[in-house]
Amino acid sequence: MISEASVVIIGGGIIGTSIAFNLAKFGVKNVSVFEKSYISSGSTGRCGGGIRQQWTSPMNVRLAMRSVELFERFKSDVGMDIEYIEGGYLLLAYTDKEIEEFKRNVKMQREEGLNVELLTNRQIAKKFPFMNLEGVKGGTWCPTDGHANPQIANIAYAMAIKRMGVELNTHTSVESIDTQNGKIIGVQTSKGYVKTNVVVNAAGGFSHEIGLMAGVDIPTYSERHQILVTESVNHILDPMVISFQNNYYVRQTMHGSFVMGQSDKNPAKGNDLGHTVEFLEEMAPKMVHDFPFMKHLHIVRQWSGAYNVSPDAQPIIDEARNVSRYIFAVGFSGHGFMLAPAVGEAVAEMIVYGRSKTMNISNLGISRFENKIEKEHNVV
Amino acid sequence: MKSYETVVIGGGPAGMVGAITLGSKGVKNLLLDENDTLGGQLVKQTHKFFGDHAHYASVRGFEIAQKLQKKISQNSNIKVETSATVIGIYPNKTIVYAKNGKEFKVTYEKLLITTGAMEKQLPFINSDLPGVYGAGAVQTLMNEYGVIPGKRFLIIGSGNIGLILAYQLIQAGVEVRGIVEAIGKIGGYAVHAKKIKRLGVPILLNHTIVKAIGDESVSGAVIAKIDDKFKPIPGTEEEKVVDTICVSVGLTPLSELAEQAGCEVEYIPQLGGYVPVRNEKMQTTNPDVFIAGDLSSIEEATTAMIEGKIAALEIARILNGANIENEINEEIKTLSLFRSGPKSAKIRAGLEKFGISIEAVPNVESHGVQIGPVGKLRAIVDCTEEIPCNSCEAVCPFEAIHIGENLNSTPVVDYDKCTGCATCVTACPGLAIHMLKEDVEKSKALVGIPYELLPLPEKGEKMWALNEDGNYVCDAIVKRVVKYPNKTNIVYIEIPIEFSRKVINVEFPKEESPFVCRCEEVTLSEIERAIDSGIVDFEELKRLTRVTMGPCGGKNCKLVVLGILSRKTGVPISKLSRGTSRPPVKPVEFSLFTKNGDPK
Structure with missing residues (x-):
């Protein structure tokens, strides 16, 4: 030293x-x-390993866009393949109010130079026929969002x-x-x-x-967020999918496993990195509902990490x-x-x-x- | 036409012992065999036999043949005709045989038929391609004539013959890609199965061969899982790249000559198929005709030899009026003892149909593997299946191994008496005994492994230590190689103490790197490369390579990875971090959590 x-x-x-x-x-x-x-x-x-540019604050959009530029060069800059893929981010909207918010976001994000668009339920269904889109009004889609192995x-x-x-x-x-x-x-x-x-x-x-x-x-301050990973299966899902209404995010890693999480109702404060069975009980029904093929998918591991939260x-x-x-x-x-x-x-x-x-x-x-x-x- | 008091047809173990016994009781006899040397199947058996030490246990098959051949040549009452093929048994007790292109005829007073058995066939698509063999044929080519008919083998059937053949093929330096077995359990002895598993040969239960692939000769095989009606399950087909397929699905008695000699034959599947009806003394429904060996029931050489002896003694008693009832009854008792264990249940059920009942000895004692006192050089006996064998007990110079009255019992070691001499290790026909000595202070263990492959490793050589499935566990250094006259040598290796209960085999390091983590398919060299690049923390190694992150949660490989890390960094395993255990301990479907099973 x-x-x-x-x-x-x-x-x-x-x-x-x-x-x-x-x-x-x-x-x-x-x-x-x-x-x-x-x-x-x-x-x-x-x-979770997501790399997203679709934010509601212009500052976050700009920072994320600069990061994407750097992630694209990461392998040659830093010297290692980090399983980076620009598979997009799909944000789901369920209500007219949410659609209106998404429209405002897309407008702002496009002004910042981001390639992002609003999709109808039908457009989403065409892209991702394996999803159950019951109740989904539409969503936003940014193809240059993605994910990597953190x-x-x-x-x-x-x-x-x-x-x-x-x-x-x-x-x-x-x-x-x-x-x-x-x-x-x-x-x-x-x-x-x-x-x-x-x-x-x-x-x-x-x-x-x-x-x-x-x-x-x-x-x-810090609060606990839980996460799980499944067994590895054939590749089917390119983007990270987020549903604010159903409170989840999910992506399929390049390795084939699905990684997903939610915000717990009353997250443990501090750096408690334990895990709860309620997390699995809450995740399973909504994931199987929205992604019916997951019914027989095996959960391999759950864990948690701290969000360090600012006001x-x-x-x-x-x-x-x-x-x-x-x-x-x-x-x-x-x-x-x-x-x-x-x-x-x-x-x-x-x-x-x-x-x-x-x-x-x-x-x-x-x-x-x-x-x-x-x-x-x-x-x- | 020459006449003999007795003619014995078939010079395998049953026939040879029959002829010797007859000769020793003064009965002049002719022994006919179609091969050019006596011994039958024994001549191609390079493995040590199980059994009672009084009956050639832990002697290799071909050596038993040599011993019997010597006894025959020393007995003037026996006339031997080899290369003599019996073509039929005709009226008036006339045997016709061909030799050197000429016809010969002899007659007999009593006839002992020991024609043995032949291999059963299995119908599958393209089974006529060159490259499809019976297991016995491969053994003959390889062990008698020194010809190996292929490079990559698939074996159909996990009976003792299939298991032994797999071992012999590996000894001959060729690859065995797998053994498929139609039923849900291994047919042969557990010790034979363990011997090849730890050499890395997979045994696929509930599988069958669907077809052989190839134009001119075999270039592959399609295997599939089968359902409980033995039908291949669509979608489970798998292709194996092999050039030789060995069918080893059992033997069936060669009963033709017995039928021609006027013996009644019955179909008794437990005994192997059509077998001559006979009594306890091996006499058939024709009182002048006796049988022994695989012709009477498909078993193994030891029981065949005892049957040959019983038949011969009974013939001698009838012919000479010798008072040898007691001797005969002793042999019958010995034979019953051999058949009293759980592995002989099928034979007992078959013999029941002839009214021959053998009591299954209920108090066969089965013991788990004993560990013994840590730190002492000692024998670890991994023999937990009841098979008729007592060679370890018989050879121990210190009476430290106890089997007891019934040789189907499994051995118990008295570690106060065990001196670590390793005599049992080299004698055990199942290679089920190894040596172990832990050095707790140095965190090392010395493991002595029975080794029957060539070349032998040398002292100081770096080897790979393997577990019971033939998977890499850790690196090992050869400390000592002890050669034994019976060719079961012992290789003593030093390994980290953590693996002392896992390591059961040793092999030369391969260029291809073995998988350490099979869930995530991470190889030893990938892990070593990561460590060499500066990743010396288990947690970082795990995240970078995915090792231990698969569905098993590292249950299989975590200790192995820690061992590699410890070896490369010099930090003892106990000082390394080993990660956090997270649920679920076993992978569970999402569907488990979609319905709550708690009582309302």
Whole structure:
């Protein structure tokens, strides 16, 4: 372990490793990443793996579109096949009110340059004849949305940054952050002390706790979301399908298994990563109803991960007011994986240039919560 | 025309022992056999025989033939005619046989027919293609003449012959792609089946061959699952790339000569088909004609030899008036003992039809596999099926193995007496015994594996250790190779202690990498490559390669993966993280959760 780092990144998930990857690309030396467990042990390794650009907030749309550009180049940029497929996203609408909302979203998204359209029930049925579309009025469809294997993506970043000279310390937890006169001077870890003036909080489910270590009160909290995977079968479903009404998302991985989840009614708060049978009992009937072929499909495993939630369900990417060079990229509210390539680029630019150049992300700052909160709606 | 007190037709185990017994009781006899050497099926049996140690147990078949041949040549009362094909039995007790293109005639006072059996056929499409063989034919070509008729074999039938043939083919260095068995359980002895399973040969139960594929000769076979009426289930067909198909679906007695000799014949399927009616002393409905061996019931060489002896003793008693009733009854008792175990239930049911009843010994003791005291070099006996055999008990110099009165009982080891000499390992005909010694401090285990393949590995060589299904478990280092005169050598390997109860076989590393995780088809070399690229955390290895992430949830391969990781990193398995167990422990359908079964 190096005793002095130019940048310390707390968290070896997709956000932390993406930031480290982009810093290394800029030629920044002596970057040190601290991961308290193994790579992809946190939310990244537990997430659904969707890559979606259809959001209700223009900022999220822009960030996701930039990420898709980077995901398309991921294999050559980072050096590993991450099972990326642009299979599209199908968002289902059941009521006239929902259709009206979807229309407004499509209009905004198209203004941002996204290739997205509204589909009728019949158009959906033609595309996906194996679905039971009873009650579905229509939906939105973006063919350049997609999905990838988040675990392999995280490991790909980790292996790439090690090759590029970044120090990656797994199984090493951060115990405290030393500040002096509003400046960072070092970080105490379970494996020793490292001097540094720049710290990035990319701690996902633990972002609030890591914030408090430097005296920064970040308005995030974590809640448990459950997920399951089935046996692997022949490929039939290209897109991620989301039903806000029925409260589920589902995709078929390149490997053939189906990955799916929902928002529990009263999700456990914090980083409780247990599992409930109610989750299976709630998922099974609606999935079998909407995808009748799943009736005899076998569930292989269930697990859970933490959504690190912000007040408006959008990420908080900023530098602390009271501690200089304490940067955080947190509160992704369940959508960190898909935004990671663009966020890594933006945060690296913030560190190197003092502000993000490729994209203007100033409205993701922490000060926005002083005003009225405009919440992202498209969250499962 | 020459006349003999007794003529024996058929020089297999029953006929040879019959002739020897007759000779030793002073009965001059002629032994006729159509092959150029005596021995019958024994000459192609390269495996060790089961049975009572007094009856050639743990001696290889061809060696039994040699021993019997020697006894015959030393007995002046026996005249042997080989290459002599009996073509018929004619009135006035006249036997006509052909030899060297000439006709010969002899007469007899008493006749002992031991013509044995032939292989049953199985009708399937293209069964006339070159490359379809009877299992016995392949054994003859391979073990008698040194010719292997193919490179990739499919065997139909999992009786002892099919199982033994599979083993012999592997010893000869060819590939056995599988054994298909029509019924739901393996026909032959469990120890024979285990022997080939751990060499990686799959035994497919409830399967049959649908057809052979090929133009000029066999180039493949279509097999399929069958229903309870033995009909192939559509959609379950599967193609096996093989160039030889061996049919081994059982034997049927050769009863023609017995019929011509005036013996009544009955169809008794439990005994193998049409068999001559006979009494306990092997006398048929024609009082001058006796039978023994597979002709009387399809069994194996040991019972054939005892039957031959009983028949010969009875003939000698009638001819000479010798007072040998007791001797005959002793042999009948011995034979009954052989047939008293659960594996002989079919034979007992068949003999019942002749009014010959053999009590199934109810108190056959079956014991599980004993582990013994950890840390001591000792024999582990994996022999849990009741078969008539006591060779381990008989050879143990320290009386540490106990079988008891009934040789169908399974062995019990007294580990206070076991010295780890391994004599039983090399004697066991089923290769069901191996040596084990754990070194808890060093986290290593020494496993001594009976090994009958060539070439032998050498000390220090790196091998693959395999489990009971022939799947890779871990790497192994050869510590010692002990050669034995009976050619069952013992290879001692060192493995991590965690696998001491899993490893049962050893093989040379292959270029093709074995699957470690069969659910996700992850190979050993993929795992090693990932570790070499810096993924040394089990959790990361799992996510990158998908190993342990399939439907079995890692039950089959997690320990193997941890073993590889431990070997590559030097971190003991106990110190590695092993992931979190998540429900469902076994895959369940979504439909399970669509109806709640809780009482309302």
